[in-house]
């Protein structure tokens with residue numbers, strides 16, 4: 001057993017843990033951070049950037065958003081079922097946090113929307129001077145470098161196992177185990193939990209939210225996120241909160257493959273359920289939360305995106321209806337071949353191709369083929385007038401007429417879990433009586449219950465924004481606590 005001393009122990013080094021490590025080390029505290037993987041950054045290494053409201057980028061780009069507008073929008077969206085003080089504090093801090101990251105050397109390409117109806121709050125980290133994927137990793141590296149420069153120590157492949165409190169109930173230590181199996185005990189005054197939720201634990205998701213993996217939730221795998229921080233916090237006396245999934249929808253086997261496939265099937269064309277009926281204004285398909293929710297509640301949790309050969313031809317000639325930065329594709333020349341490759345793979349049921357609509361419905365497993373044919377007929381009629389069912393704008397109404405026909409089989413998935421540990425707006429962990437547990441802080445998705453039942457994609461960059469900002473609050477809180485102690 002190795003015995004160490006620190007002021008602050010941070011468990012998990014995604015954006016929340018890293019931001020906390022910078023703040024606490026900047027205040028002169030001795031910081032030890034435990035990370036179970038061999039690298040820091042967590043899920044955010046795959047992401048593009050955090051939310052900011054009222055930043056210099058938005059001023060430069062003449063984006064009309066401020067804290068008041070964002071706050072009102074957010075609270076209406078969540079029906080005030082969330083911690084209003086945390087939302088206000090996070091939004092108010094967010095512009096300063098973008099500037100703080102810039103001071104650490106992070107460059108932003110600007111403030112962007114995620115889809116046309118969202119606000120331009122997504123501050124995309126510049127990759128080689130422009131927009132690219134995985135800018136989150138650059139942001140994480142900048143925070144890691146600063147914390148290490150300040151003397152913070154990072155232990156990799158060293159999962160924390162237990163949080164300890166003394167006889168008065170104050171935090172007094174953390175136990176961890178290194179990659180050789182040696183136990184490490186740290187005496188400390190503060191612990192900050194930031195382990196990123198349970199996106200890699202079908203069992204915990206089943207226990208906490210009732211999802212059956214592979215049946216009503218698919219492919220939410222972010223390696224290593226097993227809910228350990230949440231479980232450790234609860235074992236140490238923390239109250240727990242409702243957990244949700246940051247919902248998206250995907251082609252479970254093909255989403256990370258040839259990008260033109262998900263991109264074309266995510267265009268706002270006809271989307272039907274297994275009963276052959278429309279169930280959404282497909283204009284919403286760029287809002288992954290709304291569409292993920294809508295697919296989730298259909299029979300069998302499945303939605304079929306239907307495309308005909310004329311639509312493909314139009315997209316090739318005139319461009320897609322909607323593009324976004326995540327699936328950053330405009331050239332779809334490989335679409336038909338990529339679909340054929342998927343169809344040829346017996347292990348991959350994500351795409352169906354057929355010469356007739358009847359055959360397409362049968363191959364998809366649509367239960368009511370007559371209803372499906374009626375839906376297509378009505379839809380095609382409405383393409384000549386207007387969508388009287390769900391009011392989709394006419395510009396997105398393209399008839400389904402010419403074979404071969406293509407169907408993409410969408411399933412609900414998630415970017416991760418949200419919530420688990422109860423905190424106040426200072427990121428102090430609360431017990432079941434809502435008392436602050438002295439020295440106990442938590443941040444990031446382990447604590448993120450500010451969205452209610454559905455993640456808020458209308459203000460994009462929201463999870464990473466919440467994680468960096470709450471990480472900062474926790475680190476600052478740790479510094480104040482240690483000074484008072």
Ligand SMILES: Cc1cc2nc3c(=O)[nH]c(=O)nc-3n(C[C@H](O)[C@H](O)[C@H](O)COP(=O)(O)OP(=O)(O)OC[C@H]3O[C@@H](n4cnc5c(N)ncnc54)[C@H](O)[C@@H]3O)c2cc1C
Pocket residue numbers: 011012013014015016017034035036037039040041042043044045046047048049050051158159160161194195196197222224225226228229415416443444445446460461462463464465467
């Ligand atoms: C593909 C993808 C793209 C995304 N893009 C964006 C985006 O552009 N903008 C946005 O706002 N959000 C985005 N998100 C969401 C965002 O990245 C996450 O919400 C965010 O990374 C969560 O941060 P966190 O610090 O709470 O946890 P994480 O980033 O998940 O980090 C938690 C860390 O804790 C470690 N850990 C777990 N258990 C232990 C333990 N017992 N001991 C020690 N360490 C432990 C993990 O290994 C991990 O490194 C994206 C997510 C995904 C999957």
